[in-house]
Amino acid sequence: MHRKLVSPPTEEAVSLSELKEHLRIDHDAEDELLTTYLQAATKYAEQVLTFRAFMSQTWEVYLDEFQQTI
Numbered sequence: 239m240h241r242k243l244v245s246p247p248t249e250e251a252v253s254l255s256e257l258k259e260h261l262r263i264d265h266d267a268e269d270e271l272l273t274t275y276l277q278a279a280t281k282y283a284e285q286v287l288t289f290r291a292f293m294s295q296t297w298e299v300y301l302d303e304f305q306q307t308i
Contacts, residue, residue, distance in 0.1 A: 240300040247293035251280055 254269060257276055284291055 239302060242298045242300070243295065244298050245296035247291075247295050249293065250276060251292040252276060 254273055254276065257272055258264070258269075261272075263272075280292060
């Protein structure tokens with residue numbers, strides 16, 4: 239079985255402003271780093287911890303073979 243991401247999520251599960259508010263950060267010096275951390279944490283949580291997508295997205299699944307049992 240092979241999977242292909244067709245349409246990725248259009249937004250993050252948690253916004254950068256929500257993350258900064260939670261962490262009590264009021265400057266913009268590390269926005270790029272925080273965004274990278276947020277994306278990595280979301281990917282890990284989706285693929286390793288929950289096996290669920292947090293935001294709407296479209297995937298194509300290719301089956302190597304199909305067996306029908308009666």
